[in-house]
Amino acid sequence: MTNQGNNLDRWYDSYAQRTAGLAASEVRALFAVASRPEVVSLAGGMPFVSALPRDLVTGAMERVMRENGPVALQYGSGQGAPMLREHILEVMALEGIRGSVDDVVVTTGSQHALELVSKIFLDPGDVVLAEGPSYVTAMVVFKSFQAQVEHVATDDDGLVPAALRERIARLKADGKRIKFLYTVPTFSNPSGVTLSWERRLEVLEIARSNGILVLEDNPYGLLYFDSPPPHAMRSVEEEGVVYLGTFSKTLAPGFRVGWALAPHAIREKLILANEAAVLSPSSFTQLIISEYLSTADWRGQIDTFRNVYRERRDAMLQALGDYLPDLSWTVPHGGFYVWLKLPDNIDSKSMLPRAVKELVAYTPGTAFYANGDGRNFMRLAFCYPTPDFIREGIRRLSTVINGELELLNTFSQTSPLATIRPEHNNISPPANLG
Amino acid sequence: MTNQGNNLDRWYDSYAQRTAGLAASEVRALFAVASRPEVVSLAGGMPFVSALPRDLVTGAMERVMRENGPVALQYGSGQGAPMLREHILEVMALEGIRGSVDDVVVTTGSQHALELVSKIFLDPGDVVLAEGPSYVTAMVVFKSFQAQVEHVATDDDGLVPAALRERIARLKADGKRIKFLYTVPTFSNPSGVTLSWERRLEVLEIARSNGILVLEDNPYGLLYFDSPPPHAMRSVEEEGVVYLGTFSKTLAPGFRVGWALAPHAIREKLILANEAAVLSPSSFTQLIISEYLSTADWRGQIDTFRNVYRERRDAMLQALGDYLPDLSWTVPHGGFYVWLKLPDNIDSKSMLPRAVKELVAYTPGTAFYANGDGRNFMRLAFCYPTPDFIREGIRRLSTVINGELELLNTFSQTSPLATIRPEHNNISPPANLG
Numbered sequence: 001m002t003n004q005g006n007n008l009d010r011w012y013d014s015y016a017q018r019t020a021g022l023a024a025s026e027v028r029a030l031f032a033v034a035s036r037p038e039v040v041s042l043a044g045g046m047p048f049v050s051a052l053p054r055d056l057v058t059g060a061m062e063r064v065m066r067e068n069g070p071v072a073l074q075y076g077s078g079q080g081a082p083m084l085r086e087h088i089l090e091v092m093a094l095e096g097i098r099g100s101v102d103d104v105v106v107t108t109g110s111q112h113a114l115e116l117v118s119k120i121f122l123d124p125g126d127v128v129l130a131e132g133p134s135y136v137t138a139m140v141v142f143k144s145f146q147a148q149v150e151h152v153a154t155d156d157d158g159l160v161p162a163a164l165r166e167r168i169a170r171l172k173a174d175g176k177r178i179k180f181l182y183t184v185p186t187f188s189n190p191s192g193v194t195l196s197w198e199r200r201l202e203v204l205e206i207a208r209s210n211g212i213l214v215l216e217d218n219p220y221g222l223l224y225f226d227s228p229p230p231h232a233m234r235s236v237e238e239e240g241v242v243y244l245g246t247f248s249k250t251l252a253p254g255f256r257v258g259w260a261l262a263p264h265a266i267r268e269k270l271i272l273a274n275e276a277a278v279l280s281p282s283s284f285t286q287l288i289i290s291e292y293l294s295t296a297d298w299r300g301q302i303d304t305f306r307n308v309y310r311e312r313r314d315a316m317l318q319a320l321g322d323y324l325p326d327l328s329w330t331v332p333h334g335g336f337y338v339w340l341k342l343p344d345n346i347d348s349k350s351m352l353p354r355a356v357k358e359l360v361a362y363t364p365g366t367a368f369y370a371n372g373d374g375r376n377f378m379r380l381a382f383c384y385p386t387p388d389f390i391r392e393g394i395r396r397l398s399t400v401i402n403g404e405l406e407l408l409n410t411f412s413q414t415s416p417l418a419t420i421r422p423e424h425n426n427i428s429p430p431a432n433l434g
Numbered sequence: 435m436t437n438q439g440n441n442l443d444r445w446y447d448s449y450a451q452r453t454a455g456l457a458a459s460e461v462r463a464l465f466a467v468a469s470r471p472e473v474v475s476l477a478g479g480m481p482f483v484s485a486l487p488r489d490l491v492t493g494a495m496e497r498v499m500r501e502n503g504p505v506a507l508q509y510g511s512g513q514g515a516p517m518l519r520e521h522i523l524e525v526m527a528l529e530g531i532r533g534s535v536d537d538v539v540v541t542t543g544s545q546h547a548l549e550l551v552s553k554i555f556l557d558p559g560d561v562v563l564a565e566g567p568s569y570v571t572a573m574v575v576f577k578s579f580q581a582q583v584e585h586v587a588t589d590d591d592g593l594v595p596a597a598l599r600e601r602i603a604r605l606k607a608d609g610k611r612i613k614f615l616y617t618v619p620t621f622s623n624p625s626g627v628t629l630s631w632e633r634r635l636e637v638l639e640i641a642r643s644n645g646i647l648v649l650e651d652n653p654y655g656l657l658y659f660d661s662p663p664p665h666a667m668r669s670v671e672e673e674g675v676v677y678l679g680t681f682s683k684t685l686a687p688g689f690r691v692g693w694a695l696a697p698h699a700i701r702e703k704l705i706l707a708n709e710a711a712v713l714s715p716s717s718f719t720q721l722i723i724s725e726y727l728s729t730a731d732w733r734g735q736i737d738t739f740r741n742v743y744r745e746r747r748d749a750m751l752q753a754l755g756d757y758l759p760d761l762s763w764t765v766p767h768g769g770f771y772v773w774l775k776l777p778d779n780i781d782s783k784s785m786l787p788r789a790v791k792e793l794v795a796y797t798p799g800t801a802f803y804a805n806g807d808g809r810n811f812m813r814l815a816f817c818y819p820t821p822d823f824i825r826e827g828i829r830r831l832s833t834v835i836n837g838e839l840e841l842l843n844t845f846s847q848t849s850p851l852a853t854i855r856p857e858h859n860n861i862s863p864p865a866n867l868g
Contacts, residue, residue: 009699010673011647014613016579019554022706049507057507058499065492073483073491073686108542108690108712115711119578120453140710144553145450179448213445239444252507254717256542265443272456276574277549277711278542282719283688 017124021143040393042380043361045189045336049252051308052301057252060291068287076283078275080106080259084290088259091293092245095221096231099238099261105270106281110219110246110258114141116273117215117242117260121179122147127171129181129212131159133339133368133377135189138182138217147179149370156330158185158195161202168210180213180242186229187220187335190368190379194333197230204237217244220335222302225310229334239263247289249336250302255285309336315387316380319394324401329380336383339365341376342401348378351404360396451558455577474827476814477795479623479770483686485742486735491686494725502721510717512709514540514693518724522693525727526679529655530665533672533695539704540715544653544680544692548575550707551649551676551694555613556581561605563615563646565593567773567802567811569623572616572651581613583804590764592619592629595636602644614647614676620663621654621769624802624813628767631664638671651678654769656736659744663768673697681723683770684736689719743770749821750814753828758835763814770817773799775810776835782812785838794830 064072079085085104092099107113114137122128124146130139132151139149150171153163164181171178181203185195195203207214216233234243246258260270274281292298316338320329329340340362342348349364365377380397382390498506513519519538526533541547548571556562558580564573566585573583584605587597598615605612615637619629629637641648650667668677680692694704708715726732750772754763763774774796776782783798799811814831816824 009697011697011700014555014645014647015703016553016555016557016560018557019703019707022554022703022710024706046509050504052507054499054503057503058496061495061499062492065488065495069488069491070484071688073486073688074480075682075687108716111713112711119450120456121448121450123450123452126450137710137713144707144710211448213448248509252718253509253713254505254507256712256714256716256718263443263445266445269449269453269456272458273453273578276456276571276578277546278690279545279571279687280690282542282690282716284686284690284719285716 018144018146021146022140039356039359039361040385040389040396041361042382042385042390042393042397043363044384045381046384047249047253047336048305048308048384049254051304052252056292056296056301057288060295061288063295064284064287064291072284072287074283076280076286078280079271080104080281081283081286081290084257084286084293085259087290087293088245091222091250092232092234092243092261095218096235097243097261098235103261103264103267105260105262105267105274106286107258107260107274108278108281109248109253109256110217110244110260111137111141112256112274112277113244113258113260113270114138114215114217116270116277117180118142118145118147119273120266120269121213123177125177127176127178129164129167129178130370131183131188131191133190133365133374134182134370135184135217136363136367139370142182143370148176151369151371151373152181154188154191154193156193157199158188158193159183159199159203161199161206164203164206168206168212172210178210178212180215181207182215182217183233184217184219185233186218187223187332188337189220189335190337190363190365191339192330192332192335192337193339194229200230200233201236204233204240208237208240214241215244216241219244219246219249222250223306223309223336224334225306225313226333234261242266250298250305251289251292255282255289257281257285257289309334309383312382312385312387312390313338315390316382316394319391323394323398327401336381338380338382340378340380342378343405344376345408346401346404347375349375351400354403355397355400358396358400360393360400362397452578452580455580456574473790473793473795474819474823474830475795476816476819476824476827476831477797478818479815480818481683481687481770482739482742482818483688485738486686490726490730490735491722494722494729497729498718498721498725506718506721508717510714510720512714513705514538514715515717515720515724518691518720518727519693521724521727522679525656525684526666526668526677526695529652530669531677531695532669537695537698537701539694539696539701539708540720541692541694541708542712542715543682543687543690544651544678544694545571545575546690546708546711547678547692547694547704548572548649548651550704550711551614552576552579552581553707554700554703555647557611559611561610561612563598563601563612564804565617565622565625567624567799567808568616568804569618569651570797570801573804576616577804582610585803585805585807586615588622588625588627590627591633592622592627593617593633593637595633595640598637598640602640602646606644612644612646614649615641616649616651617667618651618653619667620652621657621766622771623654623769624771624797624799625773626764626766626769626771627773628663629667634664634667635670638667638674642671642674648675649678650675653678653680653683656684657740657743657770658768659740659747660767668695676700684732684739685723685726689716689723691715691719691723743768743817746816746819746821746824747772749824750816750828753825757828757832761835770815772814772816774812774814776812777839778810779842780835780838781809783809785834788837789831789834792830792834794827794834796831
């Protein structure tokens, strides 16, 4: 329960127990900070929607209203528009997924699919396994249904299978009920790492043999910069995976259109939960996206996004090598994020106000753990600022970090810490997150 | 838990307990039936969106994309777009409501506000009070959070205060925890009746003195046909009411934009719940509606809708008087619905297949009760079909009802039942629903 203002809240004693788990995320407060124009925000994961030609959207919308207006303006099916679901199959086929249009449920962004899956599966005290670190607002959802999030260690190839096996065994020994494994296996948020193909098979086998559902969240898979990533886990396992996709990154988040592809019985419950929650997702935005996918070169548009984000990823890696050469970070081959490791004694959350004073923002590592871990990590998003701003942001960040180290050196003479000095043209190898 | 296909569902034992409460509503199955063009559907509550000039929507959208494209395509605030919230205050002012833009939370249709309020308030076993009959998909939401719906009797002036007092006393004596009173006080779904002004004050006083929150759901208030209805309950009580509104009936449901106006502390929790559920409502549809409200004669458009629905209400009342003069029904002064009372021994749900065979559909009364009541009632929606189709639908319905009565007369000689014969120009007085 939020402690502020109890005395002012006449309904304080009326809230459901689960409401105690609904706390403002650290990312949330950052959105306000990041919106000030003088701040270089490496915090929020906002797609660069300006790379989407405006007339593609306007044209699709005009055709929808001309040819199908009364349908676009009306309530629709709780499962989503049939034609859009056909298009979604085409999109998923790019990542090796074959499925039936009957098993796709359109949702209000893939975030709402997370909410619906959680609502139908999670009782209080249930366990959800998640990568350490994991997507912050997924954990907010799990906790809002009173589930316990248990992290599994990751390294540069994603989830560590041995750690997953060990964690499951220990939780089962403790009598815990594990409902599902939540994973962003491709270009993870926040770490940017990708689960290797061999590990995908191994993780699926571990889940299968333990009767644990896999919730595969894949917003970034099509935004690869180098070679394509391994196929989705759903491509080789149908009955044990609920797969989540979205148009937020390949088109635009303002439409709030995502989807779940689920085994039959689960899909049926997702539709009922979707109807209860919103009656039906927006026909208007669904039909516009469907028209866009029918008529525009959407694969070419994804290439455009890839090129934009690749350039920004490169700018960030270059700047990190130039300004923070003694630190380590992940090297993402797609997506939006780099995960930066700071010296052990720096707390990225307590450093944030000083960073904002220096006009740069990031997301502290603790936001991505349910257990307080991640103190000396931060997530750096390269999706939104231009390459020049990214470089300037990293320069400012290096000033902040160096200032922090000097401060720590001054007040703590016990541990000898060198100030990290900017050096140029020296990109570090990938960090090991294990 | 749905019983179908347990053996086929490998995840059957994994669902949350609340999922047992997520059953397909009776209205849901009807949407499939109603979509066949040869059936006159008096079942679904679909607004007649064709009365909205297409260019009003297209023009607003073009301006939004031209002037504000990157904002419309981006994630927004979990509370909703500030300018739209300003407009929402103007809309609510028409029903006597004064509030702060800070206390409005935009949701994915007002249905999602119902879901969010339920999520933050309802623990398993909690009681929600609701009119008998009440809106079906609200009850689906309450039950999906394992709450118990308790009906309070209504008559032609809405909720009966004495019945409300008595019900609260009895539930409290039983040790029940009553979380809120859910009410559609104006042009109720399904009964079409309106809570009188005197009773609004009395119901608010009863709620206040018992520490019970009022959830005032008002989708139809601006769609009055005769004189304006009493002001909203929220107009005289701020701290004890969460008010829900929507653009689904005054504009179009395809946008999925509604809202809650809530006391400060509750509003804060609604925002957090909204962020967890969908990150933010659609910027794209919010900005289009905001632009529409800024530039179009939206009050004139509501008058257009009023005129369309008034004509249809009149057609339905006329046809009921002509074809089913011996039955009784409510006379709505706004909204979408008439509530028809059948002879006691007719079960409207079991009669439905025969009605569909006669090419007319309605919603059985039991859909609007959580306890099996309403067997000999039905909801007739006049919002969507043209007056001619409404008249033809009621003619077909009279054939079905007469056939049902003949059947009952044939098989049950114990109770002497007269067949109701169509007579003309004889509109019955309002039914008493008490």
